[in-house]
Amino acid sequence: xxxxxxxxxxxxxxxxxxxxxxxxxxxxxxxxxxxxxxxxxxxxxxxxxxxxxxxxxxxxxxxxxxxxxxxxxxxxxxxxxxxxxxxxxxxxxxxxxxxxxxxxxxxxxxxxxxxx
Amino acid sequence: xxxxxxxxxxxxxxxxxxxxxxxxxxxxxxxxxxxxxxxxxxxxxxxxxxxxxxxxxxxxxxxxxxxxxxxxxxxxxxxxxxxxxxxxxxxxxxxxxxxxxxxxxxxxxxxxxxxxxxxxxxxxxxxxxxxxxxxxxxxxxxxxxxxxxxxxxxxxxxxxxxxxxxxxxxxxxxxxxxxxxxxxxxxxxxxxxxxxxxxxxxxxxxxxxxxxxxxxxxxxxxxxxxxxxxxxxxxxxxxxxxxxxxxxxxxxxxxxxx
Amino acid sequence: xxxxxxxxxxxxxxxxxxxxxxxxxxxxxxxxxxxxxxxxxxxxxxxxxxxxxxxxxxxxxxxxxxxxxxxxxxxxxxxxxxxxxxxxxxxxxxxxxxxxxxxxxxxxxxxxxx
Numbered sequence: 372x373x374x375x376x377x378x379x380x381x382x383x384x385x386x387x388x389x390x391x392x393x394x395x396x397x398x399x400x401x402x403x404x405x406x407x408x409x410x411x412x413x414x415x416x417x418x419x420x421x422x423x424x425x426x427x428x429x430x431x432x433x434x435x436x437x438x439x440x441x442x443x444x445x446x447x448x449x450x451x452x453x454x455x456x457x458x459x460x461x462x463x464x465x466x467x468x469x470x471x472x473x474x475x476x477x478x479x480x481x482x483x484x485x486x487x
Numbered sequence: 488x489x490x491x492x493x494x495x496x497x498x499x500x501x502x503x504x505x506x507x508x509x510x511x512x513x514x515x516x517x518x519x520x521x522x523x524x525x526x527x528x529x530x531x532x533x534x535x536x537x538x539x540x541x542x543x544x545x546x547x548x549x550x551x552x553x554x555x556x557x558x559x560x561x562x563x564x565x566x567x568x569x570x571x572x573x574x575x576x577x578x579x580x581x582x583x584x585x586x587x588x589x590x591x592x593x594x595x596x597x598x599x600x601x602x603x604x605x606x607x608x609x610x611x612x613x614x615x616x617x618x619x620x621x622x623x624x625x626x627x628x629x630x631x632x633x634x635x636x637x638x639x640x641x642x643x644x645x646x647x648x649x650x651x652x653x654x655x656x657x658x659x660x661x662x663x664x665x666x667x668x669x670x671x672x673x674x675x676x677x678x679x680x681x682x683x684x685x686x687x688x689x690x691x692x693x694x695x696x697x698x699x700x701x702x703x704x705x706x707x708x709x710x711x712x713x714x715x716x717x718x719x720x721x722x723x724x725x726x727x728x729x730x731x732x733x734x735x736x737x738x739x740x741x742x743x744x745x
Numbered sequence: 746x747x748x749x750x751x752x753x754x755x756x757x758x759x760x761x762x763x764x765x766x767x768x769x770x771x772x773x774x775x776x777x778x779x780x781x782x783x784x785x786x787x788x789x790x791x792x793x794x795x796x797x798x799x800x801x802x803x804x805x806x807x808x809x810x811x812x813x814x815x816x817x818x819x820x821x822x823x824x825x826x827x828x829x830x831x832x833x834x835x836x837x838x839x840x841x842x843x844x845x846x847x848x849x850x851x852x853x854x855x856x857x858x859x
Contacts, residue, residue, distance in 0.1 A: 379797075380519075387753050390787065394757040398764030398780050403772040410776055417783055424790050425800045425813045427618035428542045429821045431610070433786070435626035436829045440712065441779055443630075444829075447719040448772055448836045452843045455728040490767075490852070497766045501759050512751040519747075519796035526793065526814030530801065533815070534808055541801040541812070545819035557823040564830040571837040575844070616804045622826040689804055708826060715833045728844055 379423065386420035403449045407442040414438040537685045538694040543615045546622075547700040551679040555664055558704060562661045565711040569654070572718040579727045583641050596638020603631030611705035615694040621701045625708025632713060641724060650717045653710045660707035667700055750791030758784035771839045771849045775832060782828050786821045793817035 393413040400406040414437020421430035516522060533544035546554050574580065607628030614620030636644040671680035683695035692698070761781025768774040793814030799806055801815035843849055 387750055391753045391756055394780050394783065395760050398760045398777050401773060403770060403776065406773055406776045410779060421790060424794045425798060426790055426818045427800050429818050429825065431619055431623040432822050432825045435623055435630060436825050439630050440626060440829050441832055444719055444833050444836055445772060445776060447723040448840060450723040451840055452849060493766060505755065508755045512748055515751060517747040518750050518791055519794050521795055523795060523814040525816045529816050539802060539804040541815035542818045542822060545815050546823060554823060557827050561827045561830050564834040567834045568837040571841050618802055622822055626826060711830060715830065722840060
């Protein structure tokens, strides 16, 4: 029994370190498109931590919201903002020149629409 | 306040917070303690009301009035987003450009869509028995629906989720939660008190009021998330804003002026 | 080990607030708010953990088994979903700000304009 609970403890520590690292990376990533990707990773790490501390209900909720919903909203917002700001020398924050090309690529999936 | 002053202020505040927080943590019961007075009482109450998933029992029975508050926040946030993101007078709706979908993507999406929707309904339906419930299943259901967009296109998505209907369903589910609480008042008990027959432990019908409130929350979360994503997709794909950022109230010099 | 989860929660909160304070882009600031918010989940679940216990679901374990605290899990569970919709509300405010003022840099949004 002590072997099993020791393994659980190690799992908690490992996922905790992962969550802390992912959170630090997410806060320090300045470009919103990249931040959305890191946030999605943070959501996955949090779900693993919640599983390790015996909270499957919360892990399920975090997995659905943190890895899919929130990053998707951020990507859609960036797409909207970049689309309405095209051709403008506006201060969209951080890495503007590079960010534009990346935003267009990241938004490629969102642009695909209409009939076939 | 300039940037440097703000950073200094943050560093001071962070140092104070870190010291106070660490001091407070040393006073907490140790991580992994076996003493959980509230938890033990909640477990007892949950077993007594024949709900196998104690978390669902806490959410939808023992602390149902809190969940009503949370659910109202959710409803209010969805409503606020709808109001903020509606099409303004100076914006035009533009039909999105058609795109090409890989046949494999189409096949995978069409195959996964019913499976995901089924999983969502299962997770909501078994909320009182196994890990899951209205909050988680609702999000699964709503995000799963958008496989129709990934696999097919925007028009198909628009057809499978008529936003006006889903918005009405959202409001109805939010109202249903409040109305279910009245069951207690009708039989002379407290608001949101679990007065329905409790059923057999570990059966789908167990828990009295829990499965009903759970289902109402599931429908509300699912339709709320669908409406939210619909607003954001509309903004990102369809609605064309005027390029000069509104009514000329720009806070920085335009390229022509500089 | 006994303090590690709590201190990690404190660190996640501080790093999220740091990101918000130094942010030059409102979308980034909203993302940092989501990070700071996740610290509360770590803290609450850390408080509710019980060593050697299982999840508080008695569907396939006998009644009386040692389980972790369900109350904090219920709190976190609702907050995860409700917090996401509040994030959506903030992002729609960001879209409105971009429409009306043409910028996302909080430093360019000085003062009130009529």
